[in-house]
Amino acid sequence: FACSPPAPKTKKEDLFDREAELAExxxxxxxxxxxxLLVGMRRVGKTSLLKVALNELGRPHIYLDMRALRSYADVSFYELLSDGINEILPLHKRLLDHLKNVRGVAVSGFTISFDLKYSKPSILQLLKGVNQWAxxxxxxxxxIFDEAQELRYFRGRVDIARLIAYSYDNLENVKFILTGSEVGLLYSTLNLFESSSPLYGRHRKLITLNRFDRDLSAKFLREGFKQKGLQVDDTLIEYVVDKLDGIVGWLAYVGAEIVSRVKKGGKVGxxxxxxxxxxxxELVEDEVKKLPKTHIMVLQCLADGAKRWSEIKTYLTMRAGRTFANPQLANILDRLMKLSMVGKENDRYFLLDNLLGEAARRVRGF
Ligand SMILES: Nc1ncnc2c1ncn2[C@@H]1O[C@H](COP(=O)(O)OP(=O)(O)OP(=O)(O)O)[C@@H](O)[C@H]1O
Ligand SMILES: [Mg+2]
Structure with a gap:
């Protein structure tokens, strides 16, 4: 697994550890x-765990990858939804009977599409149909709404939180699985803790995916290299473990990179x-570069350790050569937290990913 191509896993054999989370x-x-709600930081393995679980379950499901939203308008959501439904229709033809009369749904063969010309399709009716079939x-x-925090940018008129709340209350035969980062998903997208949210007070099963500890990270790499017949020194493994801080996505990426370099004739060293x-x-650096300068400065400020609000503010003022009002700094930190880049504990802000610090330090020229 440490050496396979960087894509989410779907088979149980390919999933390293995570037995407890999978069972849960x-x-x-x-x-x-x-x-x-399946929550965890970026690249911690949410999609992999989810796909393996669905595969193990072996039952029909509708999978919506919210990262595939091509724009933040309704039409893009309808597109995703029809693709998700069409995925299961060929194997479950009777579902069609429950969808063909839904307002705005057009049927052709064993696929559906949404007709947006005349009327707004009724997602509610559609969900009722799906529920009836189930x-x-x-x-x-x-x-499934994978990477559900993407919904926070959704500007369409479909109120997804409300739809989920309605289904929760009335549709006994559907269930929702949302994945995302804790802050992004729970606080920002769903507003689960605000009484004004449609989902307020609903019971949710929360499953948290944590990073691997040092031992597990080292084991992950060692076993992966062994599978590929590669001998890698413990000190080198320790070096990688130090740098990557237990994030399985990075361990898998760097593991695969090492294997591919050796295949091309490189010497392990x-x-x-x-x-x-x-x-x-470098991958992280490309991502960091896309952020506004003030955000990059804050990442740079946090690159050498956790900081208090006042420390960040002083740093930012010095670097930018201008003052910042508290709401401005709050906005920056808020956005970095929603992006799953920054965390906060005991009044201190810190980077969630070691590589971010390294990457941010390198961004220069301002
Ligand atoms: N338990 C695991 N064993 C082996 N490889 C894993 C495991 N979990 C994740 N990976 C690998 O790590 C990478 C990131 O995993 P995945 O895409 O599932 O994470 P994610 O939390 O959904 O990330 P993102 O925030 O990017 O959506 C993938 O290449 C995947 O193959
Ligand atoms: Mg994912």
Missing amino acids: LLEALKGDSRLI KEEGLALPI TELVERAVEEAV
Whole structure:
């Protein structure tokens, strides 16, 4: 697994560790949880765990990857939804009977599409149809919103939180699974803790994915290299573990990078391993560069450790050569937290990913 191509896993054999989380998720999928939240920082393995669980479950489900939203207008959501439904229709033709009369739904063969010309399609009716079908089949149909925090940019008129709340209350045979970062998903997209949110007070099953500890990270790499017949020194493994801080997505990425470099004739050693880590830092750097300068400055400020509000403010003022009002700084920190780049504990802000600090330090020219 440490050496396979960087894509989410779908098979249980390919999933390293995570037995407890997988069991918990499967239980929630089989049980009567109506709202399941799978949260964790970026690249910690949410999509992989979810896909493996769905595969193990072996039942129909509707999977919506919110990162595939091509724009933040309704039409893009309808597109995603019809794709998700069309995915299961060929195997579950009876579902069509429940969808063909839904307002705005057009049927052709074993696919549906939304007709947006005359009327606004009724997602509510559609969900009722899906629920009715699931009921007849004796199923609790999972509807998945992967990377649900993307919804915060959604500008369409479809109120997704309200739809989920309605389904939660009235549709017994569908359940929702949302993945995302804790801050982005729970606080920002769903506003679960605000009484004005449609989802306020609903019970949710929360499953948290944490990073690997040092031992597990090292084991992940060692086993991955072994599978590929590669001998890598413990000190080199320690070096990678230090840099990557238990984030499985990075461990997998750098592991694969090392293997591919060796395949191309490279010699396993400090230089090759450093280059492989470097590759990951460059990826992060490209991402950091897209942020506004003030955001990059804050990341740079946090690169050498956790900081208090006042420390960040002083740093930012010095660097930018101008003052910042408190709401301005609050905005920047808020956005960085929603992006899953910055965390906060005991009044201190810190970077969630080691590589971010390295990457931010390198961004110059302002
Ligand atoms: N338990 C695991 N064992 C082996 N590889 C894993 C595991 N979990 C994740 N990976 C690998 O790590 C990478 C990131 O995983 P994944 O995409 O599932 O994470 P994510 O939390 O959904 O990330 P993102 O925030 O980018 O959506 C993938 O390349 C995947 O193959
Ligand atoms: Mg994901």
